[in-house]
Amino acid sequence: MNNAIRALRAENGWSQADLADLLKVSRQTINAIETGRYDPSLPLAFAIAKLFSKPIEAIFTPDQEPT
Known part of the structure; x- marks a missing residue:
């Protein structure tokens, strides 16, 4: 999953x-999400979206499948 968190x-x-x-998680969790090594849980993804006042779809997008 791609994201715009960084x-x-x-x-x-x-x-x-x-x-x-702010999200009550570790810095390592943020780093792992930003680098794509970890996809956040749904509650964490919603918390991130709420914190940035953005719809979840504006922050997280699925990986593009090869054509």
């Missing part, structure tokens, strides 16, 4: 640690 976090001037604190 860009949204940068727009707000937040570090990974800042975002982790």
Whole structure:
């Protein structure tokens, strides 16, 4: 899954640690989500969308399948 978390976090001037604190997860979790090594749970994905005031579809997009 692709996501726009790194860009949204940068727009707000937040570090990974800042975002982790706001979401009550570890900085390592944020790093893993940003780099695509971990897909967040649905409750965490909704919390991220709410924090950035964006629809979940604006933050998370499925990987493109090869044609």
